[in-house]
Amino acid sequence: GDSVTQMEGPVTLSEEAFLTINCTYTATGYPSLFWYVQYPGEGLQLLLKATKADDKGSNKGFEATYRKETTSFHLEKGSVQVSDSAVYFCALSDLAGSTLGRLYFGRGTQLTVWP
Amino acid sequence: DGGITQSPKYLFRKEGQNVTLSCEQNLNHDAMYWYRQDPGQGLRLIYYSQIVNDFQKGDIAEGYSVSREKKESFPLTVTSAQKNPTAFYLCASSINRGRGNREKLFFGSGTQLSVL
Numbered sequence: 001g002d003s004v005t006q007m008e009g010p011v012t013l014s015e016e017a018f019l020t021i022n023c024t025y026t027a028t029g030y031p032s033l034f035w036y037v038q039y040p041g042e043g044l045q046l047l048l049k050a051t052k053a054d055d056k057g058s059n060k061g062f063e064a065t066y067r068k069e070t071t072s073f074h075l076e077k078g079s080v081q082v083s084d085s086a087v088y089f090c091a092l093s094d095l096a097g098s099t100l101g102r103l104y105f106g107r108g109t110q111l112t113v114w115p
Numbered sequence: 116d117g118g119i120t121q122s123p124k125y126l127f128r129k130e131g132q133n134v135t136l137s138c139e140q141n142l143n144h145d146a147m148y149w150y151r152q153d154p155g156q157g158l159r160l161i162y163y164s165q166i167v168n169d170f171q172k173g174d175i176a177e178g179y180s181v182s183r184e185k186k187e188s189f190p191l192t193v194t195s196a197q198k199n200p201t202a203f204y205l206c207a208s209s210i211n212r213g214r215g216n217r218e219k220l221f222f223g224s225g226t227q228l229s230v231l
Contacts, residue, residue, distance in 0.1 A: 041225075042224050043225050049219070
């Protein structure tokens with residue numbers, strides 16, 4: 001079945017460091033891929049998405065490229081800030097044979113950025 | 116401002132008690148969802164509804180019930196049959212048509228349920 005595997009945290013970085021959070025997926029069809037972010041005490045917010053192979057999603061300095069050959073969608077940011085501290089979730093939606101775009105979430109990766 | 120409102124923010128349940136979590140949205144979205152979040156386990160789908168008066172079980176529906184009598188509302192009842200209810204519960208909604216729209220979920224700020 002469909003699933004998402006993301007690197008376990010927590011990830012701790014100093015401000016301005018480079019960030020990578022790995023995400024790989026398994027899907028039977030042609031999924032869309034997403035990164036959601038959850039700040040403390042809040043619900044999730046969509047950070048970026050990519051709907052087909054080789055697409056690059058980007059937002060707020062974060063980027064992720066849909067790599068079909070490696071079934072990956074790694075999240076990157078060149079220079080993190082303290083305000084980026086949050087939990088990051090990789091997710092996929094596979095509409096093949098489905099009328100509902102349900103999402104399958106990874107376990108989440110806690111990122112803490114120190115000044 | 117449009118959004119999703121979950122209440123209460125914190126809820127305590129006694130043994131053998133049913134409790135209901137509220138979820139209201141004014142985004143005019145057709146689809147609504149309930150997820151359960153446990154530390155280190157990500158989000159798991161409990162129930163979802165594509166239209167009013169219709170809903171389907173997700174991956175972990177046992178011990179939960181829902182209703183969808185109005186487009187704006189999708190309450191979740193945690194029954195006494197749910198033996199391990201302590202978790203963070205998230206409600207979400209989406210437009211239920213068009214690829215890319217259905218998959219963009221808008222989340223509420225969650226309800227933390229604990230057992231006394």
